[in-house]
Amino acid sequence: MTLTKSNVNVEEQAIKAKKASKKLLVLSESEKNEALNHIADVLEKDYETILQANEKDLANGKEQGFSDAFMDRLSLSKDRIADFASGLREVAKLEDPTGNILSDWTLDNGLQVEQITVPLGVIGMIYEARPNVTVDATGLALKSGNAIVLKGGSSAINSNNAIVEVMHKALAETKIPQEAVQFIASTDRKATNQLFTMKEHIDVLIPRGGGKLIKAVVENATVPVLETGVGNCHVYVDKEADVEKAINILVNSKTHRPAVCNAAETLIVHEDWLEKNSAVLVEALQEAGIHVHGDEKVMSVIPGSVLAEEDDWANEYLSTDIAVKTVSDLSEAIAHIEVYGTKHSEAIVTENADNARTFLSLVDAAAIYHNASTRFTDGGALGFGAEIGISTQKLHARGPMGLPALTTVKFLMKGNGQIR
Template identity: 70%
Template sequence: MSKLKERTSVELQAIEAKKAAKQLSLASTEEKNKALNLLADTLELQHQEILQANKKDLKEGRAKGFSDSLMDRLALSKERIFDFAEGLRQVAKLEDPTGITESSWTLDNGLAVSKITVPLGVIGMIYEARPNVTVDAAGLALKSGNAIILKGGSSAIHSNKALVKTMHTALDKTKIPKEAIQFIDRTDREATQQLFTMNDYIDVLIPRGGASLIQSVVKNATVPVLETGVGNCHIYIDSDADVKKALPILVNAKTDRPAVCNAVETVIIHKDWLTKHKDALVKTLNEHSVTIHADERAIATIPNAVLAGENDWANEYLSLAIAMKVVDHLDEAISHIEKYGTKHSEAIITENEQAAERFMKIVDAAALYHNASTRFTDGSALGFGAEIGISTQKLHARGPMGLPALTTVKFLIKGNGQIR
C-alpha cells in the first residue's frame, strides 16, 4: 500500500506540473522576467540557509567516501550561489523564445499560414550531484514557458530541497504558479523510473549526469528523450601550434574544473611539436599536479608517465589526470577522436589555417575549437545565460541547450471558409 501511495504522489506532482504549464504558457514576458529576477534576489538573500543544507550533503558525501571530483560538483559556496542568481538575471535579459513567428505565407487558396514557437510543455529533468542544475533548469524552463519536474540525485538531496524551497518562496510573490517547479524528494530508483513512462503528463525527459544514468533513461523511457552526453574531450596540438597558446589552453582545459564534462581528457600531440617542446610541456603539467597516462611513443620521453590502456582513451577521468597520444599527422589525430570521442567538444591548436579548417570540417562534435579551451562549451560562457544540458545528439538540439532548445513549433492557419 505504501508503494502505491508513493507512486501516486509522483503522479500527482506530474499532474500539478501539467496544470501549471498551461498557466505558465499564458504568462507575459514581463511576468516571467519579474519572477526570474525575484528568484535571483531570493537565492542571494537566503544563501546561508542553502549553504547549511549543502553542509549536510557534504558531510554525508565524506562519510560515503565520495571522490574529490564528486565532492567538487556537490559543493556550494556563497560565490557559487550568487553565480546561480546572476545566471537567472542573464536569462531574464534574453529574448523570450516563445511566440516568435519563424515564417509565414499565404497559399493560393487564401489560407494564411504561420509557424510560431511554443513551449514544450512539461520537462522531466533527471540529474546527479550538481545543485546548479536545479536552478539553471528551473530558470530556463520558466523563461521558455515550461513547467519542470526535477529529480536530482540522493547525494545532493538537502541542497536541492533548500534551493527549490527558496524558489517556491519567491514564486509565491509572483503571478507564476510555484507548481511549475516540481521537485521529487524521494531518493529511490522507483521514483525515477516512474518518470520514464509518464507520457500523459511529461513531454520530454532530459537526463544529465554520467554515462550510466543517461543510457538508463535512453533505453528505458517511453517519454521522448533529449539526450545529453558525457565529455571525453580532446585537444590536438599540431606541429604548427604556438607553445605560448598551447600550454595555457591545455592547463585551463584540464585543471580549471577537471570534474566537469567540458574538461579535456586526452591531449594528442604531433611528434615534431613534442620533440621541440617536451620539457616545457612536462614542466607545466607537473606544476599543476597532472598525472600523465601516455602511449608507448610518449612514455619513452615523458618522465613519470604511466602506460595508458584502452580505458584511458575511452573514459572520462574527471580528475587531474590526462591521457597523452603522439601522432605523425593530423588525420591520425582525427581518426583517434572519431574512435574515442563522445561528440562533445574537440579542439585543435595550430597556426596552420588549412589544418584548422580540415579539423573543423571533418571532426563530428557539438563544439569544435581552434586555439581555444574546451571549457567554453557552456551555456553561460556562450551567451545563453544558462543551460539545461549539452546535447551530443543531432535531432532537435545540439550543443549547450539554452532557451530555443526548450521550444517546439505550432502552425496557425487562418481561413475564410476554405474546404478541401
C-alpha cells in the same frame, strides 16, 4: 531533518506540472522576468537555509568517501548561491524564445499560415550531484514557458529540496504558480523510473550526469529524450602548433575545472612537435599537477607518466589525470577521436589553416575549436545566460542548450471559410 526514501506520488506531481504549464502559456514576458528576478532575490536572502541543508549532504558525502571532484560539485557557498541568482537575472534579460514567427505565407486560396515557437510543455530533468542545475534548469524552463519536474541525485537531496522550497516561497509572490516547479524528494530509484514512461504528463526528459545515468534514461524511457553527453574531449596539438598557445590551451582545458564535461581528457600530440617541445610541455604539466597516462613514446619523454591502457583512451577522468597519445599526422588524430570521442568538444591547435579547416570539417562533435580552449562549450560562456545541458545528439538540439532548445513549433492557420 535529513531526507531519505519517501512514498512521494510522482504521477500526481507530474499532473500538477502539466496543469501549471497551461497557466504559463498566458503569462507575458515581463511577468516571467519579474518572477525570475524575485527568485534570485529570495535565493540570496535565504542562502543560510540552503547552506544548512548542504552541510547535511556534505557530511553524508564525506561519510561515503566521495572524491574531491565530486565534493566540489556538491559543495555550496554564499558566493555560489549568489552566482545562481546572477544566472537567473541574466536569463531574465534574454529574449523570450516563444511566440516568434519563424515563417509565414498565404496560400493561393487565401489561407494564412504562420509557424511560431511555443514551449515544449513539461520538462523532466534527471541529474546528479550538481545543485546549480536545480536553479539553472528551473530558470530556463520558466523563461521559455515550460513547467519542470526535477529529480536530482540522492547525494544532493537535502540541498536541492531546500533550494526548491526557497524558490516556491518566491513564486508564491509572483504570477507563476508554484506547481510549475516540482521536486521529487525521494532517493528511491523507482521514482526516477516512473518519469521514464509518463508520456501523457511529461513532454521531454533531459538527463544530465554520468554515462550510466544518461544510458539508463536513453535505453529505458518511452518519453522523448534530449540526450546530453559525457565529455571525453580531446586537444590535438598539430605539428605546426604555436608552443605558447598549445600550452595555455591544454592547461586551461584540463585544469580550469577538471570535474566538468567540457574539460579535456586526452591530449593528442604530433610526434614531431613533442620531440621538439618536450621540455616545455613537461614543465607545464608538472606545474599544473597533471598526471599523464601515455603511450610508449610519451613515457620516454615525460617523467612520471604511466602506460596508458585501452580504457584510458575512453576515460572521462574528471580529475587532473590526462591520457596522452602521439600521432604521425592529422588523419591519425582525427581517426583516434572518431573511435574514442563522445561528440562533445574537440580542439586543434595549429597555425596551418588547411589542417584547421580539415579538422573543423571532418571531426564529428557538437563543438569544435581552432586555437581555443574546450572550456567555452558552456551556455554562460556563449552568451546563453545558462544552459540546461549540452546535447551530443543531432536531432532537435545540439551543443549547449539554452532557451531556444526548450521550444518547439506550432502552425497557425487563419482562414475565411476555406475548405478542401
